[in-house]
Amino acid sequence: MRFISVAISLVLIACSSACLAAATCLEPVRPDRAFLEDAGFSPAEIRTEYRTYFTDVEDFLNCLNDVAARVRTEARTAAYDFDRALKELPQDRQSLSGSEDGFAPSTVPLQETGRLFLSQEDR
Template sequence: MERLTLVIAILVASEGSAQEACIEPVRPDAGYLVDAGHEAVEIRSDYRGYFSDVEDYLNCLNHASARIRRAATAAAQDYNRVLDQYPVEPGQGRELEQAPRIEMTDRGALFLDHQAGWLK
């Protein structure tokens, strides 16, 4: 029974890793394919497959970007709540000044903003 549980855990973990791994497709090289003896129909098929793989790759990157953006925004909100709950007092600890607030923009840039009112 333990062995079955271990196998299931490995399968689930590998599926999760595969979903997050966006593998860039390799562009076909027409000259190489011709030299290797591929027929025209095979070369056209390789290019069509490549374009399909590019679309899948770009969709994967978009999904990964959206996922990490949600995670980073949640972390920024958590961090700002920590700053509100545990403010730095002058002379307290190693921080010499007030810790900056974190603000995420829609462009994916991470800005340190002392106001960040939209996160409250």
């Protein structure tokens, strides 16, 4: 029993750190030339600060692209699952024209556009 709880704990720790790393894109701080000069940085050190900043910007933008691609894939998968559930789950006559809460399944076909349409008004 103890082995199972330890195994579950390890899985949760691994998942939470991986999920946290995937969602944290740290925005770089732009160097301030005047501040760097006042702080006594040499011209070579100032150039190094700017080069580091541009490398950090590239890493940040790549991180955002990776997160956006992952979320887009998850949303697409959820949309297909939801569409399949709407088609497979039994519906009564009332839900064919819309349910009590006003929700009616969309008839918009799923497309691979890179955009997520949550309603027909978004088109």
